[in-house]
Amino acid sequence: MTIDPATFAAILAMAFVTIMTRLSGLVIHRFATIGDRQKRILEAIPPAVLMAVIAPTAFATGLAETIACGLTALAALRLPMLASLTIGVVAVALLRGGGL
Structure with a gap:
């Protein structure tokens, strides 16, 4: 496996910016x-x-996926992020299993 230097540099730059953003908030x-x-x-x-x-x-x-997105959007209005995401994931899994 080879690593493209440009891709690796981009990943490092994005990691640096993410870390600096979080630290600057603190x-x-x-x-x-x-x-x-x-x-x-x-x-x-x-x-x-x-x-x-x-x-x-x-x-x-x-x-x-469209229905699950709508449910996630409604849940995000009142629930914490993790709960909203959980509702969306469970909804899409159930709806896909149901043949939609």
Whole structure:
């Protein structure tokens, strides 16, 4: 197996940026105060990212995936991220098993 240097460099760069993003959040959190409005905005980011990631799949695949995406979106409005993802995975598994 050979490793393409450009691919390896891209993976390292993405890892570095991810780590720095997480660390900068910890550093900024020490010096900044977050109000209620900012807290609500930050809490809305994970469901928005989830929808941005799974929406293309919902419309490019079958009916089971589309229904599961809708259920996941509804669950994400009220439930934590892990619970929403679990509902989506279970729904698509059950719907695929049902022949949709």
